Amino acid sequence: NAGVTQTPKFRILKIGQSMTLQCTQDMNHNYMYWYRQDPGMGLKLIYYSVGAGITDKGEVPNGYNVSRSTTEDFPLRLELAAPSQTSVYFCASSLNSNQPQHFGDGTRLSIL
Amino acid sequence: GENVEQHPSTLSVQEGDSAVIKCTYSDSASNYFPWYKQELGKRPQLIIDIRSNVGEKKDQRIAVTLNKTAKHFSLHITETQPEDSAVYFCAASRSGGGADGLTFGKGTHLIIQP
Numbered sequence: 001n002a003g004v005t006q007t008p009k010f011r012i013l014k015i016g017q018s019m020t021l022q023c024t025q026d027m028n029h030n031y032m033y034w035y036r037q038d039p040g041m042g043l044k045l046i047y048y049s050v051g052a053g054i055t056d057k058g059e060v061p062n063g064y065n066v067s068r069s070t071t072e073d074f075p076l077r078l079e080l081a082a083p084s085q086t087s088v089y090f091c092a093s094s095l096n097s098n099q100p101q102h103f104g105d106g107t108r109l110s111i112l
Numbered sequence: 113g114e115n116v117e118q119h120p121s122t123l124s125v126q127e128g129d130s131a132v133i134k135c136t137y138s139d140s141a142s143n144y145f146p147w148y149k150q151e152l153g154k155r156p157q158l159i160i161d162i163r164s165n166v167g168e169k170k171d172q173r174i175a176v177t178l179n180k181t182a183k184h185f186s187l188h189i190t191e192t193q194p195e196d197s198a199v200y201f202c203a204a205s206r207s208g209g210g211a212d213g214l215t216f217g218k219g220t221h222l223i224i225q226p
Contacts (some may be wrong), residue, residue, distance in 0.1 A: 033213055042118075042201050042216030043156070050211065058213050059113065090155065097211030100146055103155040 002026050004104035006091050013081045013111045021076040021107050023091030031094045032074040033058075033101060034066065036087040043090060049074055050097075081111045114139040116204050118217025126225050131192055133220045135202035136184040142204040145178060145185045146214065150199045159200075160187070189222075197224045 007022045025032065030051050035043035035058075045058030049068040063085060065077040074093075078085060088108050092101040115138040125131045137145075146161035162169045162176045162185065169176050173192075178185040189196055199221050203214040 031211055035213075040218070042116075042203075042218045043214070044216070045213035048213045056212070059215075094211070097207050100158050100161055101214065102158070105155050 004091055004093050004102060006089075006104035006107050008107060009105065010108045011110070013078075013109065015081060015083065015111060017081050017111075018077070018079050019081070021078075021089055021091075021109070023074045023076070023104060024072050025074075025091075025093040026072065027093065027095070027102075028071060029093035029095050030071065031096065031101075032068065033092040034064070034074070034076045035090045035092065036060065036085075037090060037106075038087050046076065046089075083111050085109065086111045114142060114204055114206070114215040116202060116215050116217040118202050118220055120220060121218065122221045122223070124223040124225055125192055127192055127194060129192055131187075131189045131196070131222055133187045133200055133202070133222070134184060135186070135204075135217050136182075137204040137215075138183070139204070139206065140183065141206045144205045144207065145176070146203050147176060147187050148201045148203065148216075150201065150219075152198075156201060192222075192224050194224050194226065197222060 004025045033048040034046040037043045047066040049055045090106045091104045094101045118135045143164035148156035149159045150156045173190045175188040199219045201219045202217045
């Protein structure tokens with residue numbers, strides 16, 4: 001039982017490049033989330049999903065897109081990378097609305 | 113939207129002493145308040161949570177208290193140990209388990225002095 005798995009662990013992008021951050025969970029959780037954590041700050045919600053085919057914006061969705069075609073996977077897409085998107089990205093999941101969220105190990109992304 | 117304030121930003125205590133971290137929230141509809149511990153370069157890990165129908169919850173050396181009227185909640189760690197050194201985050205949500213996401217405080221760096 002791997003829990004929440006994120007890939008890659010580290011990535012350096014050039015301004016204007018695109019990439020997809022992968023997140024998968026093997027716990028059959030319905031709810032999945034993407035957060036970003038800037039240095040010395042708390043986590044901020046980018047997007048979330050309450051089930052396959054359903055996604056909603058969080059506090060800071062601009063510059064990102066998500067999809068949820070399966071229960072297990074919740075990829076985060078950056079279309080035109082900007083320096084302001086340099087951050088650590090965490091994916092999380094929970095079984096349902098009354099269960100706590102559990103986090104993956106994060107992806108450290110630098111955009112130069 | 114919800115706003116969570118957390119204090120202090122840094123807390124240094126002697127090993128064996130107690131540590132208290134405080135958070136306030138703005139949305140009176142929030143009803144779920146988890147606390148996460150994050151070691152350097154690691155994922156946030158849930159250490160304790162409380163729901164609005166409970167005023168206090170305890171798990172060994174860790175306790176959380178909630179004052180709904182004042183809209184604040186606190187983390188208490190007793191008999192601190194070196195392994196308690198980390199950054200602690202409080203969070204709040206309107207839905208039971210944070211179904212529509214959590215709003216986090218900015219974190220408290222807890223330093224345990226030997």
